[in-house]
Amino acid sequence: MALYLGLSVSLQAAPFLVEGFADLDNLPGWVIVNNSTAGGATPEGWFQGTSVFAAQAGSPDSYAQANFENAGDPGDISSWLLTPVLTLKPQSVLRFWTIGEDVPGFPDRLEVRLSGSGASTNVGSTPFSAGDFATLLLSINPTLDDAGYPTVWTEYSYAFSALSSPLEGRIGFRYFVPDNTVNGSTIGLDSVWIVPEPASAILLSAGLGFFFALRARSKQQREESL
Known part of the structure; x- marks a missing residue:
């Protein structure tokens, strides 16, 4: 021992940050912002995992979930899950796992964005704004291809080696799907690691x-x- x-x-x-989303209502420092078109059945934006998927790790519902009902119908989805304030360095690495529901004809997309504005949670005020989170780090299925989002838990990573000095800010996970009458189903996010x-x-x-x-x-x- x-x-x-x-x-x-x-x-x-x-x-460092390690988050498995066992209790989405009690995530110290995390912030959820739903900038989607109003009127959806899941207006809170990101919510606790359901039986749609089993979590990548931990208990079956210990993951964060977002879906097409974040917005009204018809509507545009822009649902944000923001990390606590982090001090990122050139050696820092982000790792996370994500999955999408296999529903042909309704593709999903996840963006990972960066704000260097300290504790700011400014993501703008419309489904298409990004506010202080103007830096796009990763986009999973950027062109909304029908089979472009992984339907099994898949790990992604981003190295902050391009930073020239430490940066204080937040990372934003954005479920970003325009026109939910022809796009959008359900995605999950799990096992987020940020190490220095x-x-x-x-x-x-x-x-x-x-x-x-x-x-x-x-x-x-x-x-x-x-």
Whole structure:
């Protein structure tokens, strides 16, 4: 256990973000903004995972979900999930998993955007505005191809190596689908990691792996002693 604790202490010295969305109503620092056309059945925007998918990790509903009902019908969807304020460095790496529902004829799209304006949550006021989140990092299915969004959990990553100095701001996950009469179904987002450098991710994995190995060994020893 001493080795695990040592790893834990070293990891805590370097800030990072790990979010599995076990409880979307209690995410410290996260912000949800729904700029979609009003009148949808899910006006809150992103919401707790449902039985449409099983989560990439954790309990079946421990993921964030957005769908075509974020907007009225007809309407345009622009549903944002913003991270807490982060200090990103050239060595920082973002990793996350996403999935889309396999519904032919109703393609999905997810944008990952960056704001360097500190704690700002300004995403504009219309479905097509981005406010302070003007920098597009990734776009999954940018041209809304019918089979362009993954229908199994798929990992994506972005390295901030182009930064010349540390940047304080937020990352925004944007479910962005115009005209939900011909586009949009359902997507899920899970297992978001933001680490200050690749080495931190390796140490985190090693520390957690060692902890779970010790827990399994302790359980086995208790069972053998009965």
